[in-house]
Every structure is written in structure tokens, then in C-alpha cells.
Amino acid sequence: MKTLNVDLGARSYPITIGPGMLDDADMLREAIGGNSAVIVSNETVAPLYLKRVEAHLKGLRHEAVVLPDGEAYKTLTILDPIFNALLKGHYDRNTTLIALGGGVVGDITGFAAATYQRGVNFLQIPTTLLAQVDSSVGGKTGVNHPLGKNMIGAFHQPKAVIVDTETLNTLPDRELSAGLAEVIKYGLINDAPFFDWLEHHIDDLLARDPDAVTYAIERSCANKAQIVAADERETGTRALLNLGHTFGHAIETGMGYGQWLHGEAVGCGMHMAAAMSVAQGWLENGELTRIDRLLARAKLPVTPPLELDAPRFRELMSVDKKVLDGHLRLVLLHGIGRAVVTSEFDPAALDFVLTRPDAA
Amino acid sequence: MKTLNVDLGARSYPITIGPGMLDDADMLREAIGGNSAVIVSNETVAPLYLKRVEAHLKGLRHEAVVLPDGEAYKTLTILDPIFNALLKGHYDRNTTLIALGGGVVGDITGFAAATYQRGVNFLQIPTTLLAQVDSSVGGKTGVNHPLGKNMIGAFHQPKAVIVDTETLNTLPDRELSAGLAEVIKYGLINDAPFFDWLEHHIDDLLARDPDAVTYAIERSCANKAQIVAADERETGTRALLNLGHTFGHAIETGMGYGQWLHGEAVGCGMHMAAAMSVAQGWLENGELTRIDRLLARAKLPVTPPLELDAPRFRELMSVDKKVLDGHLRLVLLHGIGRAVVTSEFDPAALDFVLTRPDAA
Incomplete structure (x- = not known):
């Protein structure tokens, strides 16, 4: 305990x-x-x-x-x-x-x-x-x-x-995978050693190994607790926890609530944020490959639904709670374990991930 | 200003x-x-x-x-x-x-x-x-x-x-009177000099005399602001602001929202709380008379609706937010300007005001 x-x-x-x-x-x-x-x-x-x-x-x-x-x-x-x-x-x-x-x-x-x-x-x-x-x-x-x-x-x-x-x-397998999306998220935000650990233990987690599961939950909660303690009302850094969520919420809302599990949408959203970060020149291609590989091993989708085209994605993303005074803010990656919240991105990089849903 | x-x-x-x-x-x-x-x-x-x-x-x-x-x-x-x-x-x-x-x-x-x-x-x-x-x-x-x-x-x-x-x-006359119920309330809770002032200026208020109205609003807000500042989340003394409200909310809910204006129900509720305080031996008869007289001059009802009998009143009052662990708490008066929140009252005193709606 x-x-x-x-x-x-x-x-x-x-x-x-x-x-x-x-x-x-x-x-x-x-x-x-x-x-x-x-x-x-x-x-x-x-x-x-x-x-x-x-x-x-x-x-x-x-x-x-x-x-x-x-x-x-x-x-x-x-x-x-x-x-x-x-x-x-x-x-x-x-x-x-x-x-x-x-x-x-x-x-x-x-x-x-x-x-x-x-x-x-x-x-x-x-x-x-x-x-x-x-x-x-x-x-x-x-x-x-x-x-x-x-x-x-x-x-x-x-x-x-x-x-x-x-x-x-x-817990059904599909829901276990959905939960792993949020676990992987903590590694991506600011805990690269945990991301490494996950690459080595993802199969133990899928097999529900008690020790691996307990460790992953504890480390995830500790990561989240630290971020929340620093910014309870999300006036700043807490927004980092939304990595993958702006894209993910758009998928959930656009496809109808319950069609994609929240974790599945977040998993796909993290891929999109990572691919956009590569297009932005902030993340290395090899890091994107590691991220996509871990998501795929966790049995999470990395391809956004074809039903949502770029204009629909933009429309859905425009009501995100991180939008301030009309400016979309996204959580992007400067590396594995180095997430940032920013509105200063190249619109072309966003176009890239929205218009090529099979990108990267 | x-x-x-x-x-x-x-x-x-x-x-x-x-x-x-x-x-x-x-x-x-x-x-x-x-x-x-x-x-x-x-x-x-x-x-x-x-x-x-x-x-x-x-x-x-x-x-x-x-x-x-x-x-x-x-x-x-x-x-x-x-x-x-x-x-x-x-x-x-x-x-x-x-x-x-x-x-x-x-x-x-x-x-x-x-x-x-x-x-x-x-x-x-x-x-x-x-x-x-x-x-x-x-x-x-x-x-x-x-x-x-x-x-x-x-x-x-x-x-x-x-x-x-x-x-x-x-503002329609009826709504002006309803507002005066809350103004009178502040005098009753802990501002006896303001109650005296109201006895002298109630007609000016009904005539909407600008100076009298401004003074009454300012003094009411100052009273409320002081109580709220001391207990924002109503863990204690803020409940004093509910003088007349437990009876009043029962009237509003029981009669159907909108039948009695909130202030009318509170006015009647303050009469009931005062009458109960007299039955309890805490308030003098002469004070009850002053209270009823001021309410009547403000054109507020002091007789609870005949449609609500004692069992129905009790049922409605049992969901009051001041109820804690099954105990009804009421705001009662130890004098004009001396309200208390208490669950220690004689059930007979409550019976008295509920079963004799024309009491006092």
C-alpha cells in the first residue's frame, strides 16, 4: 500500500x-x-x-x-x-x-x-x-x-x-489501453525516465502485473499531484496536463461522446501533438517514432478518424477551454519529457497534422 | 456615489x-x-x-x-x-x-x-x-x-x-416591499440602530426618496459584507443571514415558486421567527409588536398561507440547508439586533408558530 x-x-x-x-x-x-x-x-x-x-x-x-x-x-x-x-x-x-x-x-x-x-x-x-x-x-x-x-x-x-x-x-482490455494513454502522457510531459520505464514495461502493464501496475499508478499520480499543487486552478502550468487533449476532445465531440474512449482520443491526440512538434522543428523524428511505437504497443490508435476533416477539426478545437481571447493554445513537445503550452506555433504545422490524418 | x-x-x-x-x-x-x-x-x-x-x-x-x-x-x-x-x-x-x-x-x-x-x-x-x-x-x-x-x-x-x-x-410597489424585508432583516440581526432608523424612515423608503434609499442600501450591504467577510462559506455566523429564510423557503417551495415573492416569504418568516422567539421566552412581546408593525408598514404579509399546515411546513423545512445530521437549526431572536443560530429550541415553541398561523 x-x-x-x-x-x-x-x-x-x-x-x-x-x-x-x-x-x-x-x-x-x-x-x-x-x-x-x-x-x-x-x-x-x-x-x-x-x-x-x-x-x-x-x-x-x-x-x-x-x-x-x-x-x-x-x-x-x-x-x-x-x-x-x-x-x-x-x-x-x-x-x-x-x-x-x-x-x-x-x-x-x-x-x-x-x-x-x-x-x-x-x-x-x-x-x-x-x-x-x-x-x-x-x-x-x-x-x-x-x-x-x-x-x-x-x-x-x-x-x-x-x-x-x-x-x-x-477492466476490459480496451479500457486498460485507454488508461495507458494518460500514463504515457506523464512521461511525455516532464518525466522522461518514466517514459523509458514504460518502454520496458508496457507488456507487464498490459498483462496487469500487480507490481508494474501499482508503480505506474503511483508515479502517474505523483506527477499529476505535483503539477496540480503548483497550479490548482489552471492559470498556468496545469494546462500541460492537457497534452493530446485539444485534439482528443475534438475527436470525442466530433465523433459523438462514447464512440472513442477518452483515453483513445488522447492517445491519438498525443500522436498529433508530437507530429505537429516535428513539423514545427521542435521534436526529432526518432522521438516521434518512439512515441508512436509505445502508443501502438499500448494498443492505442494513432490515426485520427477520417470522418473529421480539417475545417471540422478547427471548428471543434475553437471551443477548447485553453483558447484565450481568440487564440488557440496547444500543448506541444520540445522533446520527450519537455512539454510546453503555447499559442506561438506555425499555422502550417497545425495544417499539416489536420489535413494529413495519416501523417507521420 | x-x-x-x-x-x-x-x-x-x-x-x-x-x-x-x-x-x-x-x-x-x-x-x-x-x-x-x-x-x-x-x-x-x-x-x-x-x-x-x-x-x-x-x-x-x-x-x-x-x-x-x-x-x-x-x-x-x-x-x-x-x-x-x-x-x-x-x-x-x-x-x-x-x-x-x-x-x-x-x-x-x-x-x-x-x-x-x-x-x-x-x-x-x-x-x-x-x-x-x-x-x-x-x-x-x-x-x-x-x-x-x-x-x-x-x-x-x-x-x-x-x-x-x-x-x-x-420597480413595482410589491417588489419594493419585498426588498424592504431583507433591509429590515439586517436591523433585526445585529444592527438595532438601523432598525430604529427604519422605523423612522419606512415611509421615505416606500416613496423612493433617493437619500433614504441610498442610505438603506449602503447600510444593508455594509452589514452583509461584514458578516460574509467573517464567514464566506457559511460554516458559522453567516447562517444569521438566513433569519426568516427557513420558514420563508418553506412557503416559497410549498406554494410553488413565484407565488410568493422571496422577500414576502422572508418577511412572513421573520414574523414567525420572532413569534417563536417570544414563545421561547427570548424576545419581549413589545419587540414582536415593533417588528410586526414595521413589516406591516412595509406592506409585507405577516400571516403564513393557510394552505400549508404544520406537517407540510415541517416536511418542507426538513430539507433546509442549515439542517445538520438531522437537526433543524433556526435563526431566532434574543432581541432586536441580537439574532442567534440555534438547534436548541423548545419543540413546543416551533409547534406554536406552525399550528397557529395567525399567532401573535
């Missing part, structure tokens, strides 16, 4: 990572505090793990809200069943919302916790690799809008994050 | 009060900062004042969203036209939302600003007395749920509040 601390002053919280954490009642009870809790899960995860979590809530008033599964349901409307349960059950400001599931469940539950009675306690039990290394860390919560991903939301830090690495044993 | 500062560290902001403030372009432009703005108003206020505000936005990209008028529309759904306009117009994180209208417009616009791209700049131009003395100060934003008032929301401080006292000249 490993515990990391996300250092945010009064809003600091621990991330505990290890096998069998779901059976640790003390950890859960300590993070709850009040005398009631509502678990939010989905129809895929609830049959697998809900009872084990509920078993720790004896003596507390509690209930569960089970949502349909999928990014397509991450809309403002999905909040209705959660708010209805909270109000019908007379859950007060001291209640705790527990997110049990992947990134979608975490984002929705976190936003409900941020806005119910203007903010209640919130606890994350992420059950997908993507949620464990990304969406459970950093306090970003929210839902999608038909015109843009994650456009409606709030910053709301959890009280604790509990990662049971054994939950990955029930 | 008077300027008050709400002291909240990095989130501090000025409230500027005076006649003709709507024509002060500099004040508005300074609070905007970025190069775009979206004004949110309603179909009653927009024909009166929208063009005057828009005239100051030359050179900025801007548009207006005009909502239907009334508390009945303050739901999650009302956010759709705002988010649609923001996303279709490609308004980015540097944009400013401007609330031009009463408390409902302010609450909705503030919540949209709190959640669009996880938070954008926000500016209030309140045009009703109630919004000028209450909802524009303190950063509470949100919408109603069919099961409870203001149950979904966020704390989000404005960048500035601009109060043009001349907007009160177009």
Missing part, C-alpha cells in the same frame, strides 16, 4: 493505492466524517463492487444511485437522479458523495458534490486505470455539453481517493 | 452605489477585463436597461441572453440558453457574464459563471431592491430544485457590483 499526498493547503488529500483497498473499512469511514453517504456508480461497476463498499457503511444512513454507463450520459440531465435521491432522502450538507466507477462517474459525482447545497464532501473510489491516474486527481469535475467536452463544471477537491489496484482485473 | 469593499482576500470586490451608475462606462469596462461579455437579463428588465449597458460594450465582442421573468424559471434547465449562447459564440474563459436584473437573474447568471468552463468572470448590476441589498452581495449563486429552494449552486464571487439606485424608480 502506498499513500501519496496532494498538497493543496486546506484542501490537501491523500491518495491510497494498493491491492484489496476496497476491503479497508477504516480508510473509507475516516474519509466520510458525517453520518450519511450516497454512493454513485454505474450499471457496469455496481454489480461488481457496490456491495463491498456498502458493507463498510453500517450505522450510517446511506443509499446508492446507479447511472447508465458511458460518456454519452455525462450531461447536465444525469444530475437529476442524483439530486432527487439526495433531496428525497433528506441528505444534508454533512453528507458524503462517493464516486465508485471510472472517470465519467467521478466527473459527474464530483460536480454533484460541488453543487449540492453549494458543496458537500466527496470521496473517490476509481475503478478504471484512466480514473485512477487522471480524473481522480486534481479536483476537476463536470459534464459535457453537445457543443464541447467538460464545458460545464467546477473545481472541487475530494476528501480522499482510494485506489484498489485489483479492480483493474475486471 | 458610495463604494463599499467586500473584504474576501484575493476575492475582494467593490460595491458601488448611486444614482445614474448605469451610465458609468468606465466602472463597467474596468470590471470586465477581457475582450468579450455576455449580458444575462430577463424580458421585464431588458427593455428598460439593456441598451444602456450594451452602449458601454463597444469594441468588445458581446451579446445578450434574455430569460423569462420569475422565480419559477430558476431551474437547472434555464442554464441551457446561457450555455448554448456561450458555446455557439465561442466565448472563452476570459469572458465576463453580466447579470442585469433582480435576484433570480443574479443567482442564475452567477451559477452559469461559476460552472462555465469551471468558472468565468462575473459582474452584477442588480435592478431590484432585494438584489441590491441581498443577492448581489456574498457570492451565493444557484437554482431551485422542485424539492427545495437554492439546493443546487456554488459560491462564486462577482468581480464588482454596480447599483444604480434610479433603477428602483421602475
